[in-house]
Structures are given as structure tokens and as C-alpha cells.
Amino acid sequence: VVDEINRRQDGYQVRLATLAGYVLHEATADGQELPHWQGELRSGARANILMGVLSARVGLKVACARAERLLARYAEPLQALHGTGWPRPFLELGWRRLVESSGHDSITGCGADAVADHVAVRLGEAAQLGSGLADRVAAEVAARVPRGAVALLNPSPFARSGLVDLDLVVPDGWDEVALELADGRLVATQEVGRAPALAHTETLPGRRLPELFRRVHGRTLYNRVINGIRVERDGGGHRLVFEIDDHPDPPHLDMDELRAEVDTAAGAAPEAPWEVRVVAPPRRRLLAAVPTPALGWTAVAASPGQGTLEPHPPVCGAPTGRVTASGTRADQLSTTPPEAADPVVAGPGRLDNGLVTVEVAGDGTLGVRAGEVAVEGVGRLVDGGDAGDLYNYAPPARDLLVAEPDRVEVATVAGGPVRGELAVRRTYRWPAALDPAGTGRTPEQVAVHTVMQVELRAGEPFVRLRMVVDNPCRDHRLRLHVPLAGPAERSFAEGQFAVVERGTTAEGGHGEVPLPTFPAGGFVDAGGVAVLLDHVTEYELLADPPELALTLLRSVGQISRDHHRYREEPAGPQTPTPGAQCLGVTATDLAIFPHGGAWHEDGVLTLMECFRHDLLAAPGSGQPGPGGRPATVRGLEGGGLSVEGVGVALSSLRRRGDWLELRLACQHPSPVTATVGGGVLAARAADLLGRPGPDLPVAGGSLRLDLRAWEVRTVQLRVAPRPDGGL
Numbered sequence: 001v002v003d004e005i006n007r008r009q010d011g012y013q014v015r016l017a018t019l020a021g022y023v024l025h026e027a028t029a030d031g032q033e034l035p036h037w038q039g040e041l042r043s044g045a046r047a048n049i050l051m052g053v054l055s056a057r058v059g060l061k062v063a064c065a066r067a068e069r070l071l072a073r074y075a076e077p078l079q080a081l082h083g084t085g086w087p088r089p090f091l092e093l094g095w096r097r098l099v100e101s102s103g104h105d106s107i108t109g110c111g112a113d114a115v116a117d118h119v120a121v122r123l124g125e126a127a128q129l130g131s132g133l134a135d136r137v138a139a140e141v142a143a144r145v146p147r148g149a150v151a152l153l154n155p156s157p158f159a160r161s162g163l164v165d166l167d168l169v170v171p172d173g174w175d176e177v178a179l180e181l182a183d184g185r186l187v188a189t190q191e192v193g194r195a196p197a198l199a200h201t202e203t204l205p206g207r208r209l210p211e212l213f214r215r216v217h218g219r220t221l222y223n224r225v226i227n228g229i230r231v232e233r234d235g236g237g238h239r240l241v242f243e244i245d246d247h248p249d250p251p252h253l254d255m256d257e258l259r260a261e262v263d264t265a266a267g268a269a270p271e272a273p274w275e276v277r278v279v280a281p282p283r284r285r286l287l288a289a290v291p292t293p294a295l296g297w298t299a300v301a302a303s304p305g306q307g308t309l310e311p312h313p314p315v316c317g318a319p320t321g322r323v324t325a326s327g328t329r330a331d332q333l334s335t336t337p338p339e340a341a342d343p344v345v346a347g348p349g350r351l352d353n354g355l356v357t358v359e360v361a362g363d364g365t366l367g368v369r370a371g372e373v374a375v376e377g378v379g380r381l382v383d384g385g386d387a388g389d390l391y392n393y394a395p396p397a398r399d400l401l402v403a404e405p406d407r408v409e410v411a412t413v414a415g416g417p418v419r420g421e422l423a424v425r426r427t428y429r430w431p432a433a434l435d436p437a438g439t440g441r442t443p444e445q446v447a448v449h450t451v452m453q454v455e456l457r458a459g460e461p462f463v464r465l466r467m468v469v470d471n472p473c474r475d476h477r478l479r480l481h482v483p484l485a486g487p488a489e490r491s492f493a494e495g496q497f498a499v500v501e502r503g504t505t506a507e508g509g510h511g512e513v514p515l516p517t518f519p520a521g522g523f524v525d526a527g528g529v530a531v532l533l534d535h536v537t538e539y540e541l542l543a544d545p546p547e548l549a550l551t552l553l554r555s556v557g558q559i560s561r562d563h564h565r566y567r568e569e570p571a572g573p574q575t576p577t578p579g580a581q582c583l584g585v586t587a588t589d590l591a592i593f594p595h596g597g598a599w600h601e602d603g604v605l606t607l608m609e610c611f612r613h614d615l616l617a618a619p620g621s622g623q624p625g626p627g628g629r630p631a632t633v634r635g636l637e638g639g640g641l642s643v644e645g646v647g648v649a650l651s652s653l654r655r656r657g658d659w660l661e662l663r664l665a666c667q668h669p670s671p672v673t674a675t676v677g678g679g680v681l682a683a684r685a686a687d688l689l690g691r692p693g694p695d696l697p698v699a700g701g702s703l704r705l706d707l708r709a710w711e712v713r714t715v716q717l718r719v720a721p722r723p724d725g726g727l
Contacts, residue, residue, distance in 0.1 A: 040500050042518075045509035050110075050571055052392040054519050054538035055477070055554040057109025057116055057580055058588075063123040064107055065535035067098055070130025073155050073613060075137075077653035081295055081640045082153070083137040086655045094129035097122045110390040110559060110572065113579035138618035141297050141638070145620030147247050149301035149633050153616040154292035157643035157650045158606075161289045161310045162615035163419060163457055165192075168302045169245075169281040172197070178307030179288050179300040182637035186307035187300075188343075190418035193285035199224075199244065200278040206266040209240060209274060213259055219248065224280060229258045231265045238274045240265075245280055246619065287418045289341075289458055292615060294678070295640030295653070299620065299633040309341040309417065309458045341459035343417030349410045351420045351456040351463070356594075358454060358463050364408040364426045366454065366592075368463055373485050373528050373594040379452050379465065380481040381405075383430050383473075385441045386554055389561045390580055391571040393477060393515065393554060398440035402430055406447075417458060424452040433474040446472050462532060462593035462607060467552055474581045478553040484527025484546040485594055491541040491548070492599050493520035494608065497651070497665040498710050499599065504541050511568030516540055517551070522608040524548060525599040532591040532604075532611040552588050555581040600647055600668055609649070638722060645674035648707065656690050659716040666707035674713075676703040679720035686714045 002014050017025070027034050042049065054061075071094050079087060101122045105111045109119075142151040150166055170177055178186035199222055204212075219226050224244040232239040240262065266274070284302075289310045292298050342354025349360035359367045366378040382403045388394035405426035413421040428448045431441035453466040467480060491502050500518075508514025517540045523532045524539050527546050531539075538551040557580065560572035591611050595602040641660075643650055647668025654661050666672050676683075683703045685693035696703060696715060705713055 043507040048512045050391040053108035055551040056390040067126035075130045075133035097126035142618035145299045147624040149620040170284040178305040180303040188307040189286040195283040207270040209266040294642035299636035344420035346415040346420040370594040386477045394566040422454040467588045479549045482548045488527030491526040494522035513566035530593040534589040641678040648674040682718040
């Protein structure tokens with residue numbers, strides 16, 4: 001089109017360019033210096049911000065964050081380092097589904113219900129592709145691990161421990177169970193469940209035994225694999241035993257031959273009662289915190305014994321030192337770890353792991369103490385009316401705020417030592433909707449049930465919360481309040497390759513009320529409290545009392561309103577959106593980290609990384625040890641790339657031809673030196689499109705990069721092949 005315009009006339013010369021290129025061209029043409037701007041460039045003075053889109057259809061924000069993480073932080077880096085090939089078509093399809101969901105009225109949810117439904121499907125497809133590719137590379141790694149053991153993959157660029165939930169074969173005679181590590185150490189576990197060896201039993205006459213094979217699909221019975229069928233006769237009785245397990249052993253089994261043997265045995269005693277037993281090895285569900293190498297993998301296996309809890313720094317510590325809750329600077333601390341982490345201890349309405357103490361108050365809120373920093377009233381829910389639309393929040397003229405629950409129940413779900421959990425159930429009575437005029441909330445009230453799952457893990461300096469709300473109401477906004485440890489006039493919110501500093505006001509104009517509700521991606525920090533986030537979340541810093549208010553849910557019923565209390569002109573059509581009322585169950589994951597120093601001094605970015613990225617587990621599929629038991633996992637570990645540097649965040653790691661392409665972001669207010677290790681043989685610079693630049697010096701298998709504050713840097717690497725079979 002541009003070429004055709006330029007051919008047909010000579011009055012104008014049209015050129016495709018970027019905004020930066022246009023500014024540079026204009027400044028150069030006029031002989032002026034380049035203009036400079038500083039700050040967030042977020043203002044409603046000349047155009048509406050439409051800040052309410054952050055909290056519209058929160059389910060789409062959750063789905064988008066999950067899909068992005070699965071593709072960018074699991075599928076791509078793990079496939080690049082440990083996969084045998086590069087699944088480019090599947091990755092491109094996953095990213096295309098994400099991009100198709102990223103139109104401004106798509107991901108914000110500011111469209112008709114049908115549009116939101118389609119966006120949710122695309123995000124689901126992207127997540128499915130990312131999850132499938134991650135599972136595929138995990139299965140490749142697990143092929144190097146014996147059956148009965150488990151392979152664990154670390155998506156973070158530094159060595160850390162992570163909580164894993166494993167279902168393992170454990171003999172009934174073992175009183176205590178630990179996990180054996182690749183270096184021979186034993187780590188403690190917490191048992192949370194058992195599967196009986198007898199999966200099913202019934203009695204049938206012999207003539208009906210062939211009917212049992214109708215339940216068998218190929219070699220699968222009760223979602224497990226048949227590894228053998230035995231016919232037993234004991235004291236005149238008859239018994240048919242199916243042996244099942246998670247993995248085929250032997251790899252090949254002639255099911256037709258086994259069925260023929262059963263038919264022969266049944267024909268010999270057609271009317272006799274037969275006891276049918278389906279048996280499996282006894283299994284236990286175990287929790288443990290397992291250390292893993294940076295962007296690498298390790299293997300674990302069940303072992304009799306007690307084991308120890310892993311110390312705190314490997315759980316989620318930066319390579320530069322231990323993160324502290326008491327305000328001591330992370331870069332001033334010794335990197336020598338303690339011998340073991342303190343166990344989690346649970347009591348009535350209380351959790352303690354030696355780093356953080358949590359107590360439930362009578363109203364269902366939490367008191368959280370870490371070192372000398374303490375906050376009270378965490379988790380208070382405040383519900384108010386919303387007479388706005390998908391673009392902007394607006395309270396009704398006669399609003400009613402509900403903050404006090406009618407009923408509070410507290411139960412201990414898990415008691416440690418690896419993980420403790422409390423369930424705080426609160427029942428409220430909220431107005432059902434707005435009144436017909438939309439000027440106030442209806443007097444009709446309905447019961448609302450909420451659950452706050454409070455989780456503390458051994459060695460973690462923060463408390464995890466999962467807020468589950470079963471929403472039956474319309475036209476309202478629900479916010480979770482987190483009191484601060486002290487007064488705060490500024491907040492710091494992690495976002496796109498930066499941590500943005502903001503105050504308690506917003507710049508307005510153009511007919512829109514300037515609400516100081518802002519976006520936070522990975523965390524928001526203010527007044528000695530950091531809130532770690534699972535997805536992009538709307539927050540507001542309140543001054544009196546000092547609190548952070550995070551929007552969990554905003555229920556509205558129209559795309560736009562022609563008459564809006566907080567906006568002079570419509571932002572779209574007055575199309576009804578009953579789906580945007582978000583009725584039903586919603587869940588929000590976050591964590592509370594009280595600390596005494598600045599966010600960049602107390603390791604908040606590192607804790608965010610650990611909070612958002614769990615380890616990936618896959619059952620071993622290699623050869624078992626003697627007697628069917630798993631072989632030793634000694635030495636079964638594989639490294640990856642490591643990235644060291646305070647505030648240096650991994651953005652992406654992927655293949656670019658024969659090179660690994662690594663993108664880092666310096667999310668720190670000062671220059672930082674990043675060190676990339678892991679057998680680096682060669683390195684070169686690259687731009688954001690992956691076009692290679694000049695070579696970079698490599699020494700001792702590492703690459704050092706001097707990064708400016710907030711700089712994004714892309715490099716391409718060649719690394720040495722690894723004996724474990726990885727790149």
C-alpha cells in the first residue's frame with residue numbers, strides 16, 4: 001500500500017517507521033537535540049487511561065500469565081538446554097495464540113462475552129502447548145532416571161530448592177521415609193497420603209471372569225498398566241490376581257495369552273466362587289524441599305530414614321547471599337548456609353517456620369511477623385458496589401462497603417515439617433446487585449463463602465495465600481487489604497522489564513477521574529511489605545491507614561456506559577456483558593513478605609522468581625535396580641546455564657539456529673555485572689530481533705556483562721556438550 005501511494009503522487013513521501021525512528025528523524029531533520037522523557041509516561045491529561053481494564057475479567061489475566069510462563073520459562077528454556085530437538089512449529093503456534101489474545105480489548109476483557117470466550121480458548125491452547133512441550137522435555141530427562149525415582153527440573157537461572165509433591169512406591173515396613181539426592185544426602189519428607197496395595201476386590205463365578213477384560217483397554221486397568229495376571233488356588237479356593245503399576249514392567253506383555261490362561265482356568269471351575277484382586281505396589285504421597293542446579297535437573301528416590309530439611313539459601317536465595325526478613329542487606333550476608341532449615345510447626349490458628357510467624361485473628365485476618373517486622377490485619381476483604389463498566393470502576397452514589405464477616409472458621413490442613421497450611425473460611429453477606437436505578441446497592445443480601453488458604457514452607461521467608469471466592473453477586477468490587485509495617489508515600493511495582501516507583505495520586509484530565517489504581521506484574525512493595533503476585537494485578541496504595549489494596553474481583557455488566565460517574569464520554573458501546581459479572585469461583589495466588597530494607601536490597605525479585613516458578617517433576621522411565629527397586633540416583637544430575645547478579649532477571653532462553661539466545665533484564669536502580677556460567681564456549685551480542693552482532697569475550701566458561709540500570713540485553717551463546725546428554 002505504501003509503495004502504491006508513493007508511485008501515484010509526488011506531494012508526499014510515505015515511509016514505514018517506528019515511533020523511535022520517527023522521533024529521531026524529526027530531531028535530526030531540525031538539527032535539534034533528541035528530546036528526553038523520564039517516568040512511566042502514564043497520564044490521563046490528554047487521553048483517558050481507562051485504568052479499570054486491569055481488573056475486568058480477572059480470569060483472562062490469570063490465564064494469560066500461566067500461558068506466558070509455560071512458554072517462556074518452561075517450554076523454551078528447558079527444550080533449548082535439555083531437549084533433543086527444537087520444536088519450532090509448536091512453539092510458534094503457542095506464541096501465535098498468545099499474540100492473538102493480546103489485542104488491547106482482548107486481554108483487557110473489554111469486549112462482548114463471545115470475544116472473551118474466544119480469548120480464553122486461545123490462551124488455553126497456548127498453555128496446553130507450553131505444558132505439553134515442558135512435559136515432553138521432562139520425559140526425555142526422566143528417561144535417564146531409573147523407574148521408581150523421579151527427575152526434577154529447575155526453571156530458574158540459579159541453584160535453588162523447591163517444594164515437590166511426589167507419589168512414590170514405599171514399602172509398608174518403612175516407618176520413616178526420606179529422599180535420596182544425587183550426592184547421597186537424605187532430605188526430610190512429609191507424608192500427606194497413602195494408596196493401599198489392594199486397589200480393588202470382588203467375587204465372581206468362574207464363568208464370568210472373562211467379563212473382567214471388558215474393563216481393560218489395551219494394557220490399562222484403573223488408569224494403570226497391567227504387569228501380570230496370576231491364577232491362584234489356595235485350600236480349595238480360587239483367586240485371580242491382576243498386578244498393576246504406573247510403568248510397564250516387562251515392557252511387552254502378551255495380553256491375549258494371559259486372557260487365554262484365565263479362560264482355561266475359569267472353564268475348569270465355572271460355578272466356583274473366584275476372588276478377584278487388583279493389587280499395586282504400596283505408594284505414599286510425600287512432600288519435600290529438594291535442591292536443584294541452575295536451569296538443570298536432578299534425580300531423587302525414596303529411601304528409609306529421617307533426612308534433614310534443606311537450608312534456607314538454596315530454597316530461594318540469590319547467588320549473592322541470603323535473603324533476610326529482618327532488614328539486613330542481602331549483599332552484606334554470608335553465603336555460608338546453616339546446617340538445616342527449621343521445620344514448619346502448626347498449632348491452632350498458627351504457623352511458624354523460624355523465619356515467619358503467622359497467627360489468625362478472630363476476624364479471620366492474619367498477623368504476620370518476620371524478624372523485627374510485623375503487620376496485623378493481612379487479608380481483610382472489603383466489598384463495595386461498582387456502577388462502572390469494563391473500562392472504568394465507579395462506585396454508586398450511595399455505596400455500602402462490607403468488611404466484617406458473619407462467621408469465621410479456622411482449620412489446620414497440614415502440620416509440617418515441610419509444609420504447614422491453615423484454611424480460614426469466612427462467610428459474608430453482600431448486597432446481591434445494584435438497585436434498578438444504579439445509584440445504590442440493593443437491600444437484598446446473599447451469603448458469600450470465601451476460603452483463605454495460608455501456607456508456610458520450610459525455609460521460605462514469606463507466607464503464601466490462595467484466596468478462593470465463590471461470587472454470587474453482581475455489580476461490585478472486591479479488594480484484599482494488606483496493612484503496611486510503616487507509613488509509605490511511594491510504592492514500587494514490578495512490570496515490563498522495570499520496577500516502577502509511584503505515589504498515592506494519579507494525573508488526570510480529559511473527563512476521567514484520576515484514580516491511583518495501578519498495575520503490578522510480579523510484585524508490589526511499600527512500607528516494609530512486598531506482595532508477590534501470580535499475574536498482573538490492580539493495586540492502590542492507601543495512606544490512612546497505610547495499606548495496599550489489591551483488586552481480587554470486579555463484577556460489571558456492560559462494555560461501556562454512556563453515563564458514567566468517573567468518565568465524561570463513553571469508551572465503547574452499551575453492550576450487556578453478563579459473563580463479565582464473573583459469577584462462580586475465582587482463585588488468586590499471592591504471598592506476603594515483610595522486610596526491613598528496600599526491595600532491591602532484600603531480594604524481593606529473587607523471591608518473586610521462586611514464588612512464581614515451581615519445579616517440574618517427571619517419573620523416571622529408565623531401567624530399575626535389582627529386584628524391581630529403583631537403582632541408585634547417585635550422580636544423576638545435569639547442569640544448565642546459571643545467571644548471577646543482583647536484580648538480573650531471566651526474560652527468555654531459546655534456540656536461534658545453532659546458538660542459544662539468552663535475554664536478561666537488569667531490574668535494578670544501579671548498574672550491575674551479570675555473570676553467565678555453565679560451560680560457555682563462545683558468545684556474541686544480538687538485538688531484540690535475534691540479529692547477531694559482535695563477538696563477546698568469554699573466560700573460564702563464563703560471560704560477564706556490565707548492565708546499566710533497567711537495561712535489556714540479548715546475547716547468543718555456544719556451550720559445551722554435557723555428559724548427561726543435554727546441550
